[in-house]
Amino acid sequence: MAELLQYLFAGLTSGAIYALAGLGFAIIYNASHVINFAQGEFIMIGGMATATLTAAGVPLPAAALAAMALTMLVGVALEKFAIEPARDADVVTIIIITIGASIFLRGAAQLVWDKEFHALAPFSGEDPIRVLGATLMPQSLWVVGVAMAVIAGLWWFFNRTLFGKAMLATSFNRLAAQLMGIGVKKVLMVSFALSAALGAIGGIVVTPIAFTNYEAGIMLGLKGFSAAVLGGLGNGMGAVVGGLIVGVAEALGAGYVSSAYKDAIAFVIILFVLFFMPNGLFGKKGVDRV
Amino acid sequence: MLLEIDGLASHYGRIQALDGISLTVQEGEMVALVGANGAGKTTLLRCLSGVQPVSGGRIRFDGTDITRAAPERRVSLGIAQVPEGRQVFGPMSVEDNLRLGAYRRQGGAVAADMARMYDLFPVLFKKRELPAGTLSGGQQQMLAIARALMSAPRLLLLDEPSMGLAPLLVEEIFQVVRSLRDQGVTIFLVEQNAHAALALADRAYVLETGSVVIQGAGQALLADERVKAAYLGL
Numbered sequence: 426m427a428e429l430l431q432y433l434f435a436g437l438t439s440g441a442i443y444a445l446a447g448l449g450f451a452i453i454y455n456a457s458h459v460i461n462f463a464q465g466e467f468i469m470i471g472g473m474a475t476a477t478l479t480a481a482g483v484p485l486p487a488a489a490l491a492a493m494a495l496t497m498l499v500g501v502a503l504e505k506f507a508i509e510p511a512r513d514a515d516v517v518t519i520i521i522i523t524i525g526a527s528i529f530l531r532g533a534a535q536l537v538w539d540k541e542f543h544a545l546a547p548f549s550g551e552d553p554i555r556v557l558g559a560t561l562m563p564q565s566l567w568v569v570g571v572a573m574a575v576i577a578g579l580w581w582f583f584n585r586t587l588f589g590k591a592m593l594a595t596s597f598n599r600l601a602a603q604l605m606g607i608g609v610k611k612v613l614m615v616s617f618a619l620s621a622a623l624g625a626i627g628g629i630v631v632t633p634i635a636f637t638n639y640e641a642g643i644m645l646g647l648k649g650f651s652a653a654v655l656g657g658l659g660n661g662m663g664a665v666v667g668g669l670i671v672g673v674a675e676a677l678g679a680g681y682v683s684s685a686y687k688d689a690i691a692f693v694i695i696l697f698v699l700f701f702m703p704n705g706l707f708g709k710k711g712v713d714r715v
Numbered sequence: 716m717l718l719e720i721d722g723l724a725s726h727y728g729r730i731q732a733l734d735g736i737s738l739t740v741q742e743g744e745m746v747a748l749v750g751a752n753g754a755g756k757t758t759l760l761r762c763l764s765g766v767q768p769v770s771g772g773r774i775r776f777d778g779t780d781i782t783r784a785a786p787e788r789r790v791s792l793g794i795a796q797v798p799e800g801r802q803v804f805g806p807m808s809v810e811d812n813l814r815l816g817a818y819r820r821q822g823g824a825v826a827a828d829m830a831r832m833y834d835l836f837p838v839l840f841k842k843r844e845l846p847a848g849t850l851s852g853g854q855q856q857m858l859a860i861a862r863a864l865m866s867a868p869r870l871l872l873l874d875e876p877s878m879g880l881a882p883l884l885v886e887e888i889f890q891v892v893r894s895l896r897d898q899g900v901t902i903f904l905v906e907q908n909a910h911a912a913l914a915l916a917d918r919a920y921v922l923e924t925g926s927v928v929i930q931g932a933g934q935a936l937l938a939d940e941r942v943k944a945a946y947l948g949l
């Protein structure tokens with residue numbers, strides 16, 4: 426029982442990170458039908474920048490904000506200089522561009538930083554909390570709490586603000602959105618900035634648990650992608666549920682079977698979904714396959 | 716002159732869809748554009764809204780050259796379009812659809828216009844919380860028209876508002892168009908239902924494979940032998 430609880434804590438913590446990454450995929454997918462494989466690099470840049478700044482003596486809140494701003498800048502630059510010039514190309518070409526961009530960003534991170542692992546101190550100490558025989562690290566509460574706050578904020582943005590609704594409208598019907606006077610270029614730009622911010626936040630809260638280096642985005646990005654695919658691409662709630670399922674499945678698999686299979690579980694989920702339920706758990710029917 | 720189109724051309728790849736179209740719409744006028752399937756009617760409206768590339772000619776709106784203006788700029792200037800096939804935001808509520816129609820406007824006037832639309836289309840008020848996709852075809856067409864009116868347009872472009880509707884609903888939609896015309900809204904109406912469109916319009920143009928072939932007063936075209944033979948099935 427305590428063991429199961431322990432695995433659930435671990436699974437929900439990583440699941441919250443995958444959920445944020447999955448939401449990042451969903452937001453860009455909705456604005457452009459592009460799957461942005463540089464989403465993981467947003468996570469990496471957020472974590473790396475915060476780790477470096479705090480190591481240089483910058484207080485954590487300021488470092489986190491600066492890291493978010495930097496990541497959003499990278500996201501906007503990616504859209505402006507790599508995606509927008511190719512907007513007449515087909516979607517598959519643009520997806521390949523994002524894969525190229527992710528490789529470029531990893532290379533750049535290696536130059537700016539190095540190949541070492543970077544650590545970040547937990548936000549409120551390392552004294553574990555005992556719950557029914559299992560231990561919970563305070564940083565896990567930070568991860569889950571921050572993810573919940575971000576998800577609530579996104580819900581508010583997309584359901585209660587005119588610009589958020591305009592972004593949703595663009596994803597449902599781009600032509601009609603243009604005819605309403607919604608600037609779809611601006612929507613695309615904001616979707617990249619927002620996804621980058623989500624990635625950065627995930628990277629910042631997870632780094633005290635997982636460390637980070639220039640390659641840390643690869644796995645996190647792929648798991649966020651499997652969360653998004655499992656939930657149904659472009660479905661926000663689906664990405665959150667998908668993220669939690671991937672996180673918990675991974676933790677249970679690692680705990681009860683073998684930790685050697687931990688990373689394989691996300692891939693098994695991707696393949697299963699693509700073969701047997703291409704629309705995911707909550708996706709609408711008839712989504713373009715890529 | 717509110718709208719002046721001069722020698723407009725447009726292509727889909729190498730296929731020429733519009734070939735030197737010239738036409739005008741005056742403030743307060745209702746102008747109809749009729750023509751067979753594939754004549755280029757939708758393409759012309761897409762060019763007017765800026766969602767289709769223009770390959771030649773000019774479009775002027777109230778004296779301003781808008782040939783290359785961004786779609787959102789044209790909405791701000793006062794061009795609203797009810798697109799072919801309604802194109803409502805299906806998963807979003809009726810009210811959100813209306814609010815998005817006024818995307819480029821703010822302030823109290825928007826709420827007042829929303830109330831006006833609900834007066835004009837009581838069924839939309841009844842269903843304001845429901846996803847637009849759950850409305851019937853006729854109701855979606857009303858919503859598409861109301862959504863376009865929410866931008867407080869100076870020129871309303873209507874693309875086949877009666878398409879795919881049962882005869883009774885077609886009649887209802889034309890009633891709406893007539894009452895908008897009587898309120899002084901400037902309307903450019905595209906229709907395959909040539910008879911109803913010509914009967915309502917002050918002036919009309921007939922489009923054939925991307926070119927204007929006949930033009931004149933609506934009533935005159937109703938009596939025109941060529942139009943009768945080709946479009947009115949007489």
Ligand SMILES: Nc1ncnc2c1ncn2[C@@H]1O[C@H](COP(=O)(O)OP(=O)(O)OP(=O)(O)O)[C@@H](O)[C@H]1O
Nearest residue numbers: 727730732750751752753754755756757758759907
């Ligand atoms: N997306 C497209 N790609 C290629 N050709 C197109 C496209 N859309 C329209 N066309 C072609 O352009 C021409 C004009 O089409 P358009 O849709 O403007 O006609 P229309 O008068 O609106 O017809 P309808 O009454 O069927 O709506 C047609 O020959 C059509 O085949």
Ligand SMILES: [Mg+2]
Nearest residue numbers: 756757758799
């Ligand atoms: Mg048409």
